[in-house]
Amino acid sequence: MGMRVVLWLCLLPLCFDFLRAVAGSEGKEYNRNDFPKDFVFGVSTSAYQVEGAALEDGRKRSIYDTFAHRSISGHEIQNPDVGCDQYHKYKEDVQLMVETGLDAYRFSISWSRLIPNGRGPVNAKGLRYYNNLINELINHGIEPHVTLTHTDTPQVLEDEYGGFLDPRIIEDYTSYVDVCFREFGDRVRYWTTFNEPNIFAIGGYNVGITPPNRCSSPFGVKCTGGNSSTEPYIVGHTILLAHAYAVRIYKEKYQAKQLGFIGMNLLSYHFSPVTNKSEDVIAVRRSNEFSIGWFMHPLTYGDYPEIMKKNVGSRLPIFSKTESKLVKGSFDFIGINYYTVMKMKDNSISHTQMPRDFYADMAVEWLMVPDTSGVSKELMYPNEAWGLERVLEHYKEVYGNPTIFIHENGQLSNYNTSINDPFRIEYIHDHIGSVLNAVRNGSNTRGYFVWSLLDVYELLSDFYSTFGLYYVDYNDPNLTRHPKLSQKWYSEFLKGNYTTTTGMEINQVDNTTTLDALRYSAS
Ligand SMILES: *[C@@H]1O[C@H](CO)[C@@H](O)[C@H](O)[C@H]1NC(C)=O
Ligand SMILES: *[C@@H]1O[C@H](CO)[C@@H](O)[C@H](O)[C@H]1NC(C)=O
Ligand SMILES: *[C@@H]1O[C@H](CO)[C@@H](O)[C@H](O)[C@H]1NC(C)=O
Ligand SMILES: *[C@@H]1O[C@H](CO)[C@@H](O)[C@H](O)[C@H]1NC(C)=O
Numbered sequence: 001m002g003m004r005v006v007l008w009l010c011l012l013p014l015c016f017d018f019l020r021a022v023a024g025s026e027g028k029e030y031n032r033n034d035f036p037k038d039f040v041f042g043v044s045t046s047a048y049q050v051e052g053a054a055l056e057d058g059r060k061r062s063i064y065d066t067f068a069h070r071s072i073s074g075h076e077i078q079n080p081d082v083g084c085d086q087y088h089k090y091k092e093d094v095q096l097m098v099e100t101g102l103d104a105y106r107f108s109i110s111w112s113r114l115i116p117n118g119r120g121p122v123n124a125k126g127l128r129y130y131n132n133l134i135n136e137l138i139n140h141g142i143e144p145h146v147t148l149t150h151t152d153t154p155q156v157l158e159d160e161y162g163g164f165l166d167p168r169i170i171e172d173y174t175s176y177v178d179v180c181f182r183e184f185g186d187r188v189r190y191w192t193t194f195n196e197p198n199i200f201a202i203g204g205y206n207v208g209i210t211p212p213n214r215c216s217s218p219f220g221v222k223c224t225g226g227n228s229s230t231e232p233y234i235v236g237h238t239i240l241l242a243h244a245y246a247v248r249i250y251k252e253k254y255q256a257k258q259l260g261f262i263g264m265n266l267l268s269y270h271f272s273p274v275t276n277k278s279e280d281v282i283a284v285r286r287s288n289e290f291s292i293g294w295f296m297h298p299l300t301y302g303d304y305p306e307i308m309k310k311n312v313g314s315r316l317p318i319f320s321k322t323e324s325k326l327v328k329g330s331f332d333f334i335g336i337n338y339y340t341v342m343k344m345k346d347n348s349i350s351h352t353q354m355p356r357d358f359y360a361d362m363a364v365e366w367l368m369v370p371d372t373s374g375v376s377k378e379l380m381y382p383n384e385a386w387g388l389e390r391v392l393e394h395y396k397e398v399y400g401n402p403t404i405f406i407h408e409n410g411q412l413s414n415y416n417t418s419i420n421d422p423f424r425i426e427y428i429h430d431h432i433g434s435v436l437n438a439v440r441n442g443s444n445t446r447g448y449f450v451w452s453l454l455d456v457y458e459l460l461s462d463f464y465s466t467f468g469l470y471y472v473d474y475n476d477p478n479l480t481r482h483p484k485l486s487q488k489w490y491s492e493f494l495k496g497n498y499t500t501t502t503g504m505e506i507n508q509v510d511n512t513t514t515l516d517a518l519r520y521s522a523s
């Protein structure tokens with residue numbers, strides 16, 4: 001369904017007839033009370049994407065900053081170093097969370113704000129900021145879920161020794177997280193060591209479309225150096241070890257006193273074969289092993305999946321016995337970011353060629369590789385909510401039903417047309433329904449976070465396509481936040497009022513929240 005059609009319909013009173021038709025066809029009715037009592041609902045952001053104040057109060061650059069500056073075209077909607085400026089507006093933003101009725105807020109700590117040189121002295125102003133934010137959340141009954149690294153290795157460590165390409169980072173990383181546990185752990189109970197290390201390794205070191213932009217020909221374009229045959233695996237390995245040492249520190253020094261939980265996050269697609277031919281069905285199994293098993297197999301069983309060892313060969317690092325023991329079982333929960341289903345096609349032939357990159361080792365054709373030709377301005381995910389249920393079933397069946405938080409799920413749309421967003425309601429509604437199905441069938445899923453609270457800077461689409469429940473008006477110097485229709489739906493769902501997208505009353509639609517009306521009233 002084209003977004004334009006949806007929007008057009010929703011300018012008319014027909015909008016809710018349309019929503020009724022859509023939700024009715026799904027036939028899924030539920031409300032918040034159908035979830036276990038302690039099931040957590042929240043929203044997510046990450047430091048560079050939401051904070052702004054990139055060079056204020058002693059913060060130094062991360063590889064995320066460098067990436068954002070490298071891709072600046074001169075026609076930006078907003079300077080990513082300012083973004084939506086949560087650094088100065090955190091109190092206002094916590095009010096938005098209260099107004100929405102959230103249980104929890106997932107955000108990340110900027111390593112180079114807390115420890116600007118990557119190692120050494122702690123920046124008192126950075127420390128104060130995160131203390132203020134955490135206290136503000138706690139005082140309003142909102143539980144902080146903290147990610148320790150969200151694609152933002154300090155640039156200084158990248159320059160010094162290549163960041164996660166070098167095992168030296170393990171010592172610097174564990175010193176940094178130790179500071180976080182020590183300073184914030186009396187109030188923070190949920191810690192995630194890394195956000196999407198699988199995508200960090202592939203995007204950053206195989207195709208080079210995300211920080212730190214590394215790849216080698218012919219596997220990527222415009223890279224700053226790299227080796228797509230080896231680096232993704234080296235980085236993945238270093239991250240697994242850094243994660244495991246961080247978990248050991250938390251468990252040995254802090255957990256008994258602070259009573260918290262620690263885990264890792266992975267982007268998890270549901271892979272679906274393009275045909276029912278056995279080679280495509282087997283290709284889907286390989287895809288699962290390469291993209292999820294790459295991290296989950298070591299975390300659960302202490303070693304890489306057999307198919308990876310076979311296809312990658314000597315380029316895949318090896319765990320020593322001690323490392324294997326350290327990595328195995330090193331999590332209390334797994335965070336999942338889920339957006340869409342991926343169609344997979346066998347490509348066994350690629351596995352006989354040299355040189356090979358991650359995709360060639362996996363020997364599949366990934367039919368929705370992100371557009372690497374430039375900024376995608378019109379991206380929107382198909383609403384394939386059933387895929388999320390399948391992912392949760394997969395974790396349950398293959399990895400012993402770990403505790404799971406859905407850390408990210410949400411719908412992209414063009415920034416300029418997205419305030420009246422019934423398609424986002426439909427997407428979120430159906431995905432929450434899919435989570436409920438999995439929970440009812442025994443999945444140990446404990447929480448769901450919408451990406452994102454605000455329209456923030458996005459890695460692959462700048463500010464052009466955004467996910468926010470609140471529209472941020474970047475033409476307004478105050479960066480005023482305006483609730484979208486989806487915020488109203490989520491809020492009503494959280495307050496227990498509505499069971500379906502059909503439940504909203506027509507008078508809930510404030511027709512002054514169209515963007516034109518906003519601009520009109522602002523001028
Ligand atoms: C990548 O590293 C491998 C192993 O060291 C080496 O054989 C290969 O030539 C390197 N490729 C590039 C593009 O540097
Ligand atoms: C594969 O088979 C199933 C069951 O027969 C069918 O529902 C599905 O549409 C088929 N998928 C494809 C891609 O042909
Ligand atoms: C969004 O709207 C603003 C203000 O009308 C305009 O300057 C900008 O070019 C628009 N951006 C897009 C991507 O349409
Ligand atoms: C429900 O769980 C059982 C046992 O794990 C599994 O066999 C079954 O496929 C699941 N049902 C669905 C719809 O996923």
Ligand SMILES: *[C@@H]1O[C@H](CO)[C@@H](O)[C@H](O)[C@H]1NC(C)=O
Binds near residue numbers: 476
């Ligand atoms: C921006 O905020 C200031 C101070 O709160 C206020 O006086 C001003 O009217 C606001 N401007 C807009 C356009 O909302």
Ligand SMILES: *[C@@H]1O[C@H](CO)[C@@H](O)[C@H](O)[C@H]1NC(C)=O
Binds near residue numbers: 492495496497
């Ligand atoms: C939602 O439910 C609460 C509690 O029952 C009630 O106070 C509130 O008015 C309801 N909101 C709407 C929009 O119906």
Ligand SMILES: *[C@@H]1O[C@H](CO)[C@@H](O)[C@H](O)[C@H]1NC(C)=O
Binds near residue numbers: 511512517
């Ligand atoms: C909003 O709705 C009111 C009442 O239905 C109507 O009078 C008004 O013209 C509408 N405004 C816009 C901007 O569509």
